[in-house]
Amino acid sequence: MPHIGLDIGSYSVKACQMKEKGGKYAVVNFGVADISEELTDGMDPAQKDILVFDAIKRVFADNNIKGTSLSLSVSGDQVIVRYIKLPFMTREELKSTIRIDGEQYIPFNINECVLDFSMLGEIVEEGQKKIEVLLVAVKEEVVNHYIALVKSLGFDITAIDVDCFALQNAYEAVYGVNPEEVVALLNIGAKYSNINIIEGGVTMYSRDIPIGGSLLTKDIARELACTFPEAEKIKKEIGGIIIESEETKLTRIPSKDDKKIRIYGAMVPTINKLITEVRRAFDFYESSSKKKSITKIVLSGGSAKLKNIDKFISERMKLTVELFDAFKEVEREDPRIESKLQETRLYAPVSLGLSLRRPK
Ligand SMILES: Nc1ncnc2c1ncn2[C@@H]1O[C@H](COP(=O)(O)OP(=O)(O)OP(=O)(O)O)[C@@H](O)[C@H]1O
Ligand SMILES: [Mg+2]
Incomplete structure (x- = not known):
């Protein structure tokens, strides 16, 4: 059974199963299940667990995904990713000293964390040879909680990853590695x-920015004085970025479009905040790298489905923005899943990257 x-x-559970076929990948199945109509943030943890548990069962049952082993990921405030510089040492040396060297960069007790790192390169600073390291730390209790949840469903967990790295894994599996390219996955x-x-x-560089679709839904709920689930529905049905050519066309049919313009206006400050954070990340990268610049942005996630968000980001960042075509050039085990994949592919990258972390 494939991995x-x-x-x-926090909003949905995604499950992906891939198979290797003649040196290439084939998708066995992929599916998404929403956790709740309401905002899960701030919910009682036990109640949220029940909803998550139910969504996991649903995503497997509805998409006929069967198996025994899986990989999962953690993200957000549960994960600390830090870019650090240390005196030169080998990977092996770093492995044995990372708990000591990393301590000052982690806001939790390092003894209660699971650590991982990636060596980025070597530099010379003030005449000293140093190494650049990306340090990742996750609280052990968080990892253990997920392990217990999934084990209770009868699965073996073979790897726990962080969203950002699973995303990279998926990108490289689908698009390959181009040494000339600097890609920002968002x-x-x-x-x-x-x-x-x-x-x-x-x-x-990697970071989880605490801005996403739930804030957009809150913006709409505030503007239209409606509930969160109502605003969610409106966002998906008529929400979107109005680009100039459409704006002029729209003003001719006022009533319905008034609402579209109001929704758009309510969401723009949040989207601008996100863009400011993205720009900050780019500035950080560009100032610390050897003067390479970012070639393009590849967008994914449920909120990448917001109408014209790709065009808006592209215009603001003055960069090419592509949508992550997760199942590009990948065979389908069953051609009947095609329309579902087209509909849900933007949700897929993290789980796709995880599905390739098969047991060794
Ligand atoms: N058609 C659409 N237009 C706009 N937003 C959409 C659309 N479809 C889904 N979304 C939004 O996508 C978000 C869910 O995306 P996703 O499933 O990637 O999040 P998540 O992985 O559960 O959350 P996180 O990783 O941030 O905890 C929700 O905010 C939802 O409103
Ligand atoms: Mg996510």
């Missing part, structure tokens, strides 16, 4: 937007 990638977000979810800047196959 499963399970992405448990996965806009409900609570977080994961950003990952990769240069020739190496993550150079």
Whole structure:
């Protein structure tokens, strides 16, 4: 049974199963299940667990996903990713000293964390040879909680990853590694937007920005004085960025479009905040790298489905923005799933990346 990638977000659960076929990948199945109509943030943890548990069962049952082993990921404030510089040492040396060297960068007790790192390169600073390292820390209790949840469903967990790295894994599996390219992956979810800047196959910067689709829904609910679930529905049905050519066309049919313009106006400040954070990440990367600049942005996540968000980001950032075509050039085990994949593909990258973290 092929390995499963399970992405448990704050809004939806995604499950992806891939198969290797003659050196290429084929998608066995992929599906999404929403956790709740209401905002899960701030919910009682036990109640939220029940909803998550139910969504996991649903995503497997509705999409006929069967298996025994899976990989999952964690993100957001549960994960600390830090870019650090240390005196030169080998990977092996770093492995044994990371708990000591990393301590000052982690806001939790390091002994209660699971750590991982990636070596980014070597530099010379003030005449000293140093290494640049990306340090990742997750609280052990968080990891254990997820393990217990999934084990109770009868699965074996073979790997726990972070969203940003699963995203990179998916990008490289689908698009390959181009050494000339610096790509910014931006996965806009409900609570977080994961950003990952990769240069020739190496993550150079990564962060989870606490801005996502739930804030947009809140903006709409406030503007239209409606409930969160109502605003969610409106956002999906008529929400979107109005680009100039459409704006002029729209003003001719006032009533319905008035609402569209109001919704758009309510969401813009939040989207601008997100863009400011993305720009900050780019500035950080560009000032610390060897003067390479970002080639393009690849968008994914449920909120990448917001109408024209790609065009808006492209215009503001003056960069090419593409939508992450997760199942591009990938065979389908069953051609009948095609329309479902087209509909849901933007949700897929994190779980797809996880599904490829098969047991060794
Ligand atoms: N058609 C659409 N237009 C606008 N937004 C949409 C659309 N479809 C889904 N969304 C939004 O996508 C978000 C869910 O995306 P996703 O499933 O990637 O988040 P998540 O992984 O559960 O959350 P996170 O990782 O941030 O905890 C929600 O905010 C939802 O409103
Ligand atoms: Mg997510």
